Amino acid sequence: MPMKYSTEFKIKVIRRYEKGEPIRELCQELNISQSTLYHWGKQYCTIQTKTRSYTPAEFDAITRRLKKAEHELEIIRLSGYLARVPLQEKLPLLEHLHNEMAELHSVKELCEALEVARGTFYNHIFRRADRRKYQDEKTQLMQKIKQIFDDSEQRYGADKIRVVLAESGQRVSAKRISAIMRELGLQSVRTDAKRLYKKLQQRRKRNLLQRQFTADHPNQVWVSDITYFKVKNLGVYLCTIIDFFSRRVVGYRISRCASTRLVTMTFRNAYAERGEPSDLTFHSDRGGQYISDTFSKLLQRCQVKQSFSASGCPYDNAAAESFFAAFKKEEAYRREYTSERHFQKSVDEYILFYNEVRSHQTLKYKTPQAFEDAYEERHAEKPCSDNDFE
Template identity: 25%
Template sequence: MFEFISENRDQFKVKRMCDLFGVSKSGFYAWLGRPVSGRKQYDQELKSVIEERHQGFRRAYGAARLHKDLCRLGYACSRRRVRRLMCEMGIKASTCGLYQWRPGLHEFYSATGNLLGRESSPEQPGVQWAGDFTYIRTGKGCLYHAVVLDLYSRKVVGWSFAKQRSAEFAMSALRMALSRERISAGCIFHSDQGIEYAAHDYRELVETSGLQRSMSRKGDPLDNATVESYFHTLKAELVHLVSFKDRIEAVAKIVEYIEFYNRERLHSQIGYTMPEERSRLCA
């Protein structure tokens, strides 16, 4: 009795769904009993291979590379088909979404240009400056450290620290440099393409201070090699040898190191003299 009622109820549901979708009951049951098409079977085979290859390449491959990989293995498929199957499986390249396309951003950066690439090495302090920042791990979280270097003396002329990245954090280092050092007319200030250095407030500070803005080419850290070299030296000689318990200790140790770097450390790029001494000799 209960089986009969249940069967009638199921039949009623099927009929109602068929009416809603505008199909016949016979068509529905014909579709239900129809074997899986060859295309669907091939899709399932491709999905199995895609999942295996995607995992094998550390999830780094997207549709384009997986398509090429499948073709090398002898599977006939299009890139669009691979992309569709990846979407159905919910997998994507591990780098997907890390970098976003922003219309006009390239023009925004390239409008500044790399002035250092067209200039010779400076012959006195205050002619070419460069800035950048890095982060340092401590027992109580990361500490961001920004600096401004004079490219003639290699002296650290300004620095700042912060818990978070921001334009104000980068501006503090430049303000310190401007308050401590004199600059020549048209002094170049070079940085990478970080958003902190491209911010309107930072650009305004650079321009109102009489500096010329210069920016590295996209993805080319060698354009700002002097500052990168300073950070490498700082980490090799201090950061990697010490475990900072908190940000306060890190700031104290780094400021102490900057004083050593400027006043006592022999710098190979300036004839094994100290940055402070080289700057003073040229005064």
């Protein structure tokens, strides 16, 4: 019966061999064959690098992981995905990674990974303070413009608001005020106010869903809403778009302003990410961002039908309300956010959990991702009829 040796014994023998003791003497002393000692060497001989020592098994495992990582990286590069991501989305991500992983990865490594020039990234960092100052000033100006607009009972236009601001010592051009009003969806009284009023009233009556909370396939009905949350005395707004078929969050965005831009950017990203679906209905409440001409015209250009909840009736938009209730109860109210970035990370992680991990009763306890995957599988397996080839 062959002799069994402990791992500790084998390692001690290999260490003696590494210190220079001849193989023949070791084999004679310990009464083992040279082939056995060579076999132990393959298992326990150390491979020395600049940073640490490895056993052959550890080194082989690292080599396999390296080959796999190189293969995955090659796939990412061949797909061209990184080239399609806008630079303005890469830069904030790079800044976040740099702040969180400065000790692990250099700026050069991070920039090369996301295919961004280091000079571009450094310019982004150096100009950040100026951008934040400009954004803070713009936020304050937006609040003042909205306050003056509301105080006039939505009567004042850009010129009159400019005069009110000048009287308080703040000089702003009417052109800039007009641009901010468009962004906020503010529209003063006009000569064609009656026609616009009738048009708006007609549009507001369009509730295409009528609480028929069903959909036959993905990208048939999207519902959207905006919620407010306070982070360190700073108000932030979260806009989400949910696919009614699978309850999947297909788009979301965070902003310090509940502006029309927040809604349009959220929709644009979701619309592109979902492959620009056709025959889509977009349902929301009657918030100023959703009924603005800018957003309505965007939906018209994309040939998307627009639907609105009845005034003061949150049940007409129950799916969006339900998501916000779940997010606040399961995530937001359980955290003490230290910054806007912390809140953004929390939202990112929760929506990933919501889409891919959290089961939904309305989906027969499947996740939104699994529910959509099951739909795709059913239709992929559906046989073609003769009519499909006519």
